[in-house]
Amino acid sequence: MADLHFSDAEPTASERRAVLAALSVDEASDGAVVVSHPRVVRAGMQRRKQMRHQLLPALHALQREAGWISPGGLNFVGRTLGVPPAEAYGVATFYEMFRTEAPAHELSVRHVCVDPICALAGAASLAEHLRSQGHAVHEGPCLGQCERAPAVFIQGRREPDRVPADGSGPDSLLVSVTASAPETPSLLRHMIGRDHGHSESMSMEAYRERGGGAALDAALSLGTDEVISQVTAAGLSGRGGAAFPTGIKWRAVADGEGPKHVVANIDESEPGTFKDRLLCELEPLAIIESIAVAGLTVGAEHGWIYIRGEYPLATQRLRYAIAQAHSAGWLGDDAAGSGQPFDIELRRGAGAYICGEETALFNSLEGFRGEPRNKPPFPTTHGLFGRPTVVNNPETLLNVNEILRIGPEAYRSVGTEGSPGTKLFCLSGHVGRPGLYEAPFGITLGELLGLAGGVQGTLAAVLLGGAAGSFVGPDAGELQLSLEDTRAAGTTLGSGPVMVFNDTADMSAVVERLAKFFRDESCGQCVPCRVGTVRQHELVTQIRRTGRSTEPQRELLGDIADAMGDASICGLGHTAASAVLSAMQLGLLGDTAS
Amino acid sequence: MTRSGENPRPAAETALVTLSIDGREVTVPEGETILAACTAADVETPTICWAPNLTPVNVCRVCVVELEGSRTLVPACSRPAEAGMQISTDSERVRHSRRMVLEFLGSANDLSQASEIADWSRTYGADPARYEGSADGGGDLPLRPEPERVDEPVRIQDDLYIRAYDRCVLCYKCVEACGDDAQHTFAIAVAGRGFDARIRTEYDAELPDSACVYCGNCVAVCPTGALQFRTEFDLRAVGEWRPDDQAVTRTVCSYCGVGCNLELHVQDERIVKVTSPADHSVTSGHLCIKGRFGWQYVHAPAFEPPTTSVTEH
Numbered sequence: 001m002a003d004l005h006f007s008d009a010e011p012t013a014s015e016r017r018a019v020l021a022a023l024s025v026d027e028a029s030d031g032a033v034v035v036s037h038p039r040v041v042r043a044g045m046q047r048r049k050q051m052r053h054q055l056l057p058a059l060h061a062l063q064r065e066a067g068w069i070s071p072g073g074l075n076f077v078g079r080t081l082g083v084p085p086a087e088a089y090g091v092a093t094f095y096e097m098f099r100t101e102a103p104a105h106e107l108s109v110r111h112v113c114v115d116p117i118c119a120l121a122g123a124a125s126l127a128e129h130l131r132s133q134g135h136a137v138h139e140g141p142c143l144g145q146c147e148r149a150p151a152v153f154i155q156g157r158r159e160p161d162r163v164p165a166d167g168s169g170p171d172s173l174l175v176s177v178t179a180s181a182p183e184t185p186s187l188l189r190h191m192i193g194r195d196h197g198h199s200e201s202m203s204m205e206a207y208r209e210r211g212g213g214a215a216l217d218a219a220l221s222l223g224t225d226e227v228i229s230q231v232t233a234a235g236l237s238g239r240g241g242a243a244f245p246t247g248i249k250w251r252a253v254a255d256g257e258g259p260k261h262v263v264a265n266i267d268e269s270e271p272g273t274f275k276d277r278l279l280c281e282l283e284p285l286a287i288i289e290s291i292a293v294a295g296l297t298v299g300a301e302h303g304w305i306y307i308r309g310e311y312p313l314a315t316q317r318l319r320y321a322i323a324q325a326h327s328a329g330w331l332g333d334d335a336a337g338s339g340q341p342f343d344i345e346l347r348r349g350a351g352a353y354i355c356g357e358e359t360a361l362f363n364s365l366e367g368f369r370g371e372p373r374n375k376p377p378f379p380t381t382h383g384l385f386g387r388p389t390v391v392n393n394p395e396t397l398l399n400v401n402e403i404l405r406i407g408p409e410a411y412r413s414v415g416t417e418g419s420p421g422t423k424l425f426c427l428s429g430h431v432g433r434p435g436l437y438e439a440p441f442g443i444t445l446g447e448l449l450g451l452a453g454g455v456q457g458t459l460a461a462v463l464l465g466g467a468a469g470s471f472v473g474p475d476a477g478e479l480q481l482s483l484e485d486t487r488a489a490g491t492t493l494g495s496g497p498v499m500v501f502n503d504t505a506d507m508s509a510v511v512e513r514l515a516k517f518f519r520d521e522s523c524g525q526c527v528p529c530r531v532g533t534v535r536q537h538e539l540v541t542q543i544r545r546t547g548r549s550t551e552p553q554r555e556l557l558g559d560i561a562d563a564m565g566d567a568s569i570c571g572l573g574h575t576a577a578s579a580v581l582s583a584m585q586l587g588l589l590g591d592t593a594s
Numbered sequence: 595m596t597r598s599g600e601n602p603r604p605a606a607e608t609a610l611v612t613l614s615i616d617g618r619e620v621t622v623p624e625g626e627t628i629l630a631a632c633t634a635a636d637v638e639t640p641t642i643c644w645a646p647n648l649t650p651v652n653v654c655r656v657c658v659v660e661l662e663g664s665r666t667l668v669p670a671c672s673r674p675a676e677a678g679m680q681i682s683t684d685s686e687r688v689r690h691s692r693r694m695v696l697e698f699l700g701s702a703n704d705l706s707q708a709s710e711i712a713d714w715s716r717t718y719g720a721d722p723a724r725y726e727g728s729a730d731g732g733g734d735l736p737l738r739p740e741p742e743r744v745d746e747p748v749r750i751q752d753d754l755y756i757r758a759y760d761r762c763v764l765c766y767k768c769v770e771a772c773g774d775d776a777q778h779t780f781a782i783a784v785a786g787r788g789f790d791a792r793i794r795t796e797y798d799a800e801l802p803d804s805a806c807v808y809c810g811n812c813v814a815v816c817p818t819g820a821l822q823f824r825t826e827f828d829l830r831a832v833g834e835w836r837p838d839d840q841a842v843t844r845t846v847c848s849y850c851g852v853g854c855n856l857e858l859h860v861q862d863e864r865i866v867k868v869t870s871p872a873d874h875s876v877t878s879g880h881l882c883i884k885g886r887f888g889w890q891y892v893h894a895p896a897f898e899p900p901t902t903s904v905t906e907h
Contacts, residue, residue: 004780005805007796071797084780084805089796093785100797352787369784374652374672524764524784524791526653528691531698534742534789535725556724563694566667566687567655574666 004084009071015062019077022061023054051081053385055367059092060309060348067104067157083367094369094523096140096351097155097309105157107136111310113151115142115271115517116463116510117428117499121149141353141517142271143310146428146499147172147435153310161312167197172278173435175451177443178422183410185402185421187395188438191282202317204324207285215401216336219293222404224254227297231400234408235420239395240265240356241468241494242571243483246396252380253298256388260300263365263384263391264291266307266314267349267356270466271517272497275424276394278436280307280314284321288344290397292330293404294390295342303331303344304384306361309351318346353521357570358383358391360523371525372570393495395424415441418484423493425481429500430456442485446477448498457502461588465494467514468575470582491582507588508544511580515540518576529573532564540580540589548591554584613679628659628670628681637683640692640714642699643765644671645815647878648775651766656695656714660685667691689718696720701741702789704761707819707830711763742789751800754887755813756827759792761820768793768812768821776880781805782812810886814869814879825866836861844871847885852876854885865889 011019058081062073069092078085092098099105112118112127123139130137130152138155145151148169154162176188190210194201207213219227232247253260264287268276280287291303307315322344325331335342347365354360355370362384364370383389399421403411412420419441425448428434432453439448445462449455459474470491472479479489486493501507515537524530539557543549549557561577568574583589609624615635622631627650632639642654650672658667662680667687682688696715700722705711714720725741746759764784773780781804785794795804813821822830829835840861847854855874859867868886872879 007799007803074796084783085796086781086783086785086794086805089794090783090785093794094787374669376673520788522788524786524788526655527695527698527763528655530764530789530791531702532694535698535701538725538741559690559694562687563691563698567658567691567695568666569652569655 004078004082006075006079006085007071009075011070011072011076012066015066015070015073016076018061018065019058019073019080022057023051023080052083052367053365055081055083055088055091056347056350056364059088059095059098060350063098064156064158067106068099068102070102070104081367087368091367091369094352095309095349096138098350105136108157108159109136109138109155111138111140111143111153111155113141113143113145113149114139114513115467116501116513117146117272118142118150119509119513120429120501120505123150126150126152140351141521142269142273144268144274144277144308146272146274146426146497149428149434153312161309163310163312166313171196172274173433174278174282174438175433175435176422176438177451178414178438178440183406184414185399185406185411186438187279187398187402187422187424188436191278194282196282202284202320204285204328207283211405212285212289215293215404216289216296216330218404219297220336220338224297224299227293227400227404228254230403230408234399234403234411236396236399236403236411237419237483238392239399239423239495240268240393241270241465241492246392246400249380249392250294250298250390252378253300253388253390256381258299259302259387260298261302261304261384261387261389262291262295262298262300263304263306263358263361263389264397265356265358265361265391265393266305266311267361268393268495269308269353269356270468270495270497271514272426272428272463272466272499273495274426274428275436275496277308277311277314279394279398279424280311280318284314284317285324286398286401287318287394288321288325289330290394290401291344292325292335292342293400294392294397295344296335296338296340298388298390299340300390301341301343302384303342304365305344305346306355306365307346307348309348315346315348322346352523353517354523354570354572357572360570361391362389369523371523372572374569395496416480416482416484419482423481424496426495426497427452427500428497430459430502430505431500432456439481441482442480444477445472445479445481445498448481449477449500455500455502457504460501460503460505460507461583461586462501463497463499463510463579465492466497466499467517467579468492468571469494469497470578471586471588472582473586492578507583508547508590511583511589512537512540512544514579514583518572522572522576526567526569526573528564528566529568529570529576532560532568532573533576536560536564536577536580543589546590548593549584549589550593554592557581557584611675611677613675613677613681615681616683622675624675626675628661628668628673628675628679629657631675631681632659632670632683639670639683640696640717641671642711642763642817643767645767645872647872647880648767648770648815651770654695654763654765656692658688658691659683660688693718693720697722697724699763701725701743703744703763703818704758705763705818707761707822708763708817710817744789746792749801750824750827752802752808753824754808755810755824756822757793757801758820758822761818762793763818763820764791764793765817767815767817771811771815771880772806776811776878777807777809779805779807779809781807808883808887809881810883811880814881814886823867829861829866835866840866847881849884849888854881856881856885858889865892 058077143151178184179186179189236246237243355364359373360370379389415421425437461471518533519537522529522533564573612621620635640656652669652672657670659670660682661668697720749757843858854877857869870877
């Protein structure tokens with residue numbers, strides 16, 4: 001690292017304090033992962049390189065303290081962590097939650113979601129109302145609270161971040177088709193009907209009484225090979241949307257050379273998805289246990305949680321759970337009596353859909369811009385810090401706990417041959433009871449909508465898989481919701497969002513918003529996505545304005561879609577046209593003219 | 595590098611891989627890219643963000659090729675060649691994505707000084723005008739609103755080079771050259787996100803106030819003229835930039851003992867630009883401020899010693 005050049009701007013005393021507090025104190029973990037005091041940081045080049053991954057926590061601290069990332073504050077962070085100011089500025093400007101222009105935010109900022117479900121529920125008038133009350137309002141993308149739309153998240157200025165609906169409204173609805181039979185997998189079994197506002201239920205003792213800890217015990221007695229073979233035999237695939245076989249991923253990392261990492265990807269930002277938020281809020285110790293199972297199975301020393309910045313309650317409860325896991329001996333130099341060191345560090349995102357893409361997440365966590373990396377090489381060999389890395393989302397990890405609890409055969413007793421087990425579906429929009437539903441793979445769309453109290457009014461369309469998914473029409477009630485059936489039908493389950501629209505919804509407005517979402521959330525790294533998402537949004541806007549599409553417009557949309565799908569670096573670009581194209585096919589975007 | 599006659603060590607066993615480019619078998623050393631294999635097979639590949647002296651960042655995506663078994667196209671510039679790969683470089687899918695990348699750039703940027711991109715755009719039939727508003731869409735409404743373009747004022751903050759970011763296609767080359775691919779100065783980085791992403795110093799500080807050391811290595815790798823030597827910018831402004839009339843002379847930098855090779859671009863008996871060959875073993879194309887910009891003395895009036903009268907006794 002060269003000698004760095006900084007401007008003359010100096011931090012205020014409070015900025016300096018806030019940054020140092022964020023860097024030297026690590027709330028929950030102490031040990032395995034580099035936790036350095038600033039004095040140590042200045043010890044040498046190697047140390048500095050190791051410190052860069054603290055850039056995001058440091059920027060969070062500045063933003064909260066000063067209301068923006070000031071030049072003086074940025075200089076201080078850059079000097080402390082050895083990050084060039086231009087690069088730190090590039091990182092700070094990447095995220096929705098950081099402000100890099102004066103004046104600073106004097107007030108806490110109310111983020112209001114304007115994505116389709118919240119828009120239906122009156123997000124625009126809510127934003128207007130909040131403004132009229134003198135609040136600072138930022139209208140932005142999905143906040144992962146679609147079951148209680150319209151969603152608000154308060155980014156605190158000299159107060160903690162919070163979500164007004166947490167603890168004040170009714171609990172979110174949880175339904176599980178499989179919870180009643182003990183020999184079937186159910187992620188929600190112990191979450192349903194519990195008093196989640198009661199802190200006692202979050203204790204390790206209470207968790208153990210519910211059967212917690214069994215997966216970790218089982219994993220340690222079975223050993224690496226048997227755990228992975230059970231996961232493989234169960235046919236578990238990733239629940240984040242890509243459906244990659246979990247056993248293959250774990251095997252590859254287990255076979256790799258250390259140091260290795262396990263990352264829980266809790267950056268769910270797909271519009272319509274809120275399942276991981278609820279899992280972390282309602283059973284955080286299960287998430288910690290499942291990360292430890294993954295880490296000890298593949299021989300990783302370092303566990304990481306990367307969670308959306310917009311999830312303050314889940315973050316708080318996960319931190320509490322990490323602390324309890326330490327006390328219980330699950331984490332530390334001899335994790336759960338395994339003889340292996342394993343620890344977990346939690347990191348908050350700062351508002352960027354793309355950081356849910358696994359390689360973008362690595363870059364973000366390492367203190368770089370959240371731009372996806374080209375694959376191959378894959379995370380199993382070159383993941384976080386270039387090391388072999390397992391990255392899974394909470395739903396996938398909790399399924400491993402269930403496999404270890406009941407064995408692969410019982411696990412496969414529900415679901416389909418190609419998609420064993422259950423899936424969490426996030427129902428939102430025009431259904432009787434929006435909420436989180438667990439059902440075996442293969443349940444039909446009609447049955448699922450029935451479980452959720454049926455469609456309110458006359459069904460116009462269902463968006464499966466969120467912005468990156470596709471629309472199906474009112475005739476899709478018989479569609480079986482399995483990986484293979486949705487693939488055959490040309491659609492996708494994605495991460496499980498099921499967004500329901502009746503005939504009162506302005507569908508062309510919904511489609512235009514989805515196009516805008518991708519325009520806003522493209523990281524800008526590769527040309528097909530950076531420019532393609534803009535051109536797509538411009539076209540959709542114009543089609544909506546005229547109420548019909550012409551042949552040249554449809555051809556151009558198709559051309560853009562093909563290039564984004566074929567030549568983009570990552571999944572964001574690959575799927576950025578899918579909802580728009582399906583809407584066009586279903587006639588949701590106005591008439592087609594020649 | 596071994597020179598003939600000294601240390602005739604047996605060449606290390608370099609593993610070779612054989613792959614198929616458009617149906618032709620090509621063998622390259624393991625670790626080489628598909629792009630290198632294409633070049634070995636005499637297949638020309640368009641590139642924008644790739645350069646021989648920089649680490650591939652594979653962001654422009656104009657070099658994509660079709661790899662059998664791959665769901666999406668793959669970037670030739672960075673994907674290592676593997677034995678048995680079946681590569682198509684001229685399929686309909688490849689031609690389409692290349693055309694669209696070039697069209698996208700043409701619709702968003704001023705490419706009037708990007709001659710290579712213009713050549714490739716002709717080759718692939720890119721038509722950026724498809725995105726412009728026209729009146730045949732819906733009655734009196736234009737087919738589309740005017741497409742958003744990268745709109746930036748020219749930044750002239752010193753006598754050495756200018757930055758015209760409306761021409762910038764975000765190929766990241768300047769960032770790489772300023773950072774750990776060459777200079778390790780890290781004066782610039784990509785800031786912002788999506789279509790609003792731009793190359794910036796921190797808070798868009800003026801260059802003289804930034805970490806910039808004026809090595810000009812960013813200017814040397816820029817493919818679109820977004821970064822331009824002030825000499826070229828000024829000559830273009832008066833219509834006097836004539837590359838065809840320029841002689842290029844290779845010489846050795848006179849400042850220190852490192853031995854950097856310089857290429858002096860001379861027009862009308864004046865140096866108008868200094869570059870260094872990308873394949874030069876000392877510089878890899880990169881120079882420092884003295885070699886890059888310190889040539890004005892050549893054109894200073896010749897030194898004339900003062901006339902003194904010496905009276906001899």
